[in-house]
Amino acid sequence: MNIKPESLRTFVAVADCGNLHEASEILGRTPSAISMTLKQLSEQLSAELFETDRKSNLTPTGQFVLEESRRALNSFDESVRTIERYTKGEMGVVRVATVPSVASHLLPAVVSRFQQKSPKVRLELRDTDSVMVATAVRNGSVDCGVASLSFASHDLQHELLLEEPFGLVCRPGHPLANTTQPLKWQALEGVTFISNGLCEQIRNERFMRINSRTAIQVHNIVTLLGLIQQGMGVTLLPRLAVPDGGEFCFLPLADKTVVRRLYFLENRHHRISPAGQLFKEEVVGSFKEQKI
Numbered sequence: 001m002n003i004k005p006e007s008l009r010t011f012v013a014v015a016d017c018g019n020l021h022e023a024s025e026i027l028g029r030t031p032s033a034i035s036m037t038l039k040q041l042s043e044q045l046s047a048e049l050f051e052t053d054r055k056s057n058l059t060p061t062g063q064f065v066l067e068e069s070r071r072a073l074n075s076f077d078e079s080v081r082t083i084e085r086y087t088k089g090e091m092g093v094v095r096v097a098t099v100p101s102v103a104s105h106l107l108p109a110v111v112s113r114f115q116q117k118s119p120k121v122r123l124e125l126r127d128t129d130s131v132m133v134a135t136a137v138r139n140g141s142v143d144c145g146v147a148s149l150s151f152a153s154h155d156l157q158h159e160l161l162l163e164e165p166f167g168l169v170c171r172p173g174h175p176l177a178n179t180t181q182p183l184k185w186q187a188l189e190g191v192t193f194i195s196n197g198l199c200e201q202i203r204n205e206r207f208m209r210i211n212s213r214t215a216i217q218v219h220n221i222v223t224l225l226g227l228i229q230q231g232m233g234v235t236l237l238p239r240l241a242v243p244d245g246g247e248f249c250f251l252p253l254a255d256k257t258v259v260r261r262l263y264f265l266e267n268r269h270h271r272i273s274p275a276g277q278l279f280k281e282e283v284v285g286s287f288k289e290q291k292i
Contacts (some may be wrong), residue, residue: 003044005076008069010037011049015066018056085120089274095124096279097136098146100221101240102262103127106287107146114282121275129197129219137265143276145265146283148201158263161287166202166258168251169225169242170234182254185210192233196224199236202258207236262287 013023020031027034042049049062058066085091098107103125111123126142133147137156149158168183170176176187185206193210195217202208216233218224221241228235229247238260242250264283266272272280 001044003041005073007037007041007044008073010034011041012066012069012073014038014055015058015062020055087274089121089276089278090118091120092273092275093122093124094144094273094276094279095126095142096144096146097126097128097133097142099130099133099148099262100127101238102146105240106290110282110286113286114279117282118275118278121279123279134265137267140267140270143266143272144280146262147265148198148260149263153263153265155268157266157268159284161262161264161284162290163259163261164239165252165256166198166236166238166260167242167253168234169228169237170249170251171229171231172246172249173231174234174249176234176251177249179251182252184254188234194218194224194227194233194235196221196235196237198238198241198260201260202236204255204258207258 010023010027010029013026014020014034017023017026020034024031024034038049038055045061045065047061047065048059049065051057051059051062082091096107104127107125111125114121114123124142126136128136130147130150131152133142133145134150134152134156136142137145138152146161147153168176168188174191176183176191179187185204188207188210193214195211195214197219199207199211202211216227218227221237224235224237225243225248227233236253236258237250239250242248264280266280
């Protein structure tokens with residue numbers, strides 16, 4: 001039995017009005033069209049719904065069908081509203097992976113604005129390095145990500161969000177801390193340099209030789225900054241990766257081509273949800289306003 005919701009809606013309107021004429025005005029249909037719909041519904045149910053053709057009194061079956069129709073239509077209408085909210089991005093879950101510097105510096109403002117616009121959307125955020133962000137986007141454990149491009153990102157859809165300069169990071173008491181001019185690569189020759197995973201993004205040949213000779217390589221930024229703070233050496237980091245507050249000095253480089261590029265990453269084989277698309281628009285708009 002294939003009873004359409006509109007057939008039940010027509011029946012409820014007629015039962016409430018008690019006649020075809022008033023129901024036709026409410027439904028925007030002719031009385032003859034409504035009468036035909038009721039006839040088909042009665043035939044489908046193999047039962048009479050009204051005591052007479054005047055439609056003023058329901059049969060016992062009609063009364064039962066009316067109660068069930070109201071329940072079914074309320075459920076159907078709520079489902080339609082839920083579908084509409086989902087397709088408009090007003091509900092759902094958005095899973096995001098990002099590099100730690102973005103998570104701590106740029107995402108809070110984005111998340112705040114997004115929650116104001118879509119308060120019923122749940123955000124699941126995780127921070128990790130760029131390779132793991134790309135891996136999570138590829139395997140579907142997150143819907144999207146913000147990271148630098150890496151070998152793990154080659155088959156992902158990506159959109160450039162911003163560029164930020166690398167700089168030399170040292171503690172305030174380091175001999176280089178008082179340098180007033182942008183640093184040239186030779187400034188790194190006479191100091192203890194601590195390498196980190198982000199250094200792999202710098203393809204300058206002179207720096208690559210310096211980086212290859214380092215005795216210490218640290219991949220965790222918190223650990224790296226702890227070593228810098230203890231005076232064990234210097235490193236190169238993007239501006240966003242260096243905490244504000246005076247604990248560290250960030251010294252600009254003379255080579256202005258040395259930048260980290262951050263991208264919005266998506267799996268090109270799977271579309272993100274409507275809520276995910278709204279989150280992306282918020283991220284793209286916010287990041288492109290940044291001046292670093």
